[in-house]
Amino acid sequence: MSYLFERRINYYETDRMGVVHHSNYIRYLEEARCFWLEELQMPFSLFEEKGITIPVLGVNCRYQYHVTFDDTIQIYVSIKEYTGVRMTVGYEVIDKKTKKTVLTGETKHCFTDRNLKPINLKKVAPEFSEKYEKLYQEYQKEKKEGGEKE
Numbered sequence: 001m002s003y004l005f006e007r008r009i010n011y012y013e014t015d016r017m018g019v020v021h022h023s024n025y026i027r028y029l030e031e032a033r034c035f036w037l038e039e040l041q042m043p044f045s046l047f048e049e050k051g052i053t054i055p056v057l058g059v060n061c062r063y064q065y066h067v068t069f070d071d072t073i074q075i076y077v078s079i080k081e082y083t084g085v086r087m088t089v090g091y092e093v094i095d096k097k098t099k100k101t102v103l104t105g106e107t108k109h110c111f112t113d114r115n116l117k118p119i120n121l122k123k124v125a126p127e128f129s130e131k132y133e134k135l136y137q138e139y140q141k142e143k144k145e146g147g148e149k150e
């Protein structure tokens with residue numbers, strides 16, 4: 001199951017060629033991930049209250065099309081992998097007007113305590129883990145049925 005996040009492109013996010021600078025997409029993915037967690041009623045602040053951090057281990061993006069000032073993008077967010085210790089979040093960025101795929105990508109994460117020691121979310125925060133597990137299972141089901149959003 002994918003979560004949909006929309007945002008309008010600001011002028012300051014474009015480069016001299018008038019297109020969104022490639023580095024801004026990383027910010028857009030993080031914005032989408034933060035709003036997604038809020039939608040799941042698991043904002044970062046709740047993780048922090050429990051002493052849990054979710055560092056980014058890696059980012060992979062495939063740029064396929066460009067957008068410019070005042071375009072609106074739709075970012076579909078889903079869990080592609082989840083173990084309790086690590087997860088991979090998948091993204092598909094679409095130009096709302098043209099429906100063209102702008103970017104596909106993923107971010108890899110782990111769960112740690114405040115000292116950056118890896119933890120198992122299944123043991124430390126089972127209420128969060130259950131939500132992630134459910135979303136991961138839904139992603140797997142969509143993937144098997146051919147309806148995957150990336």
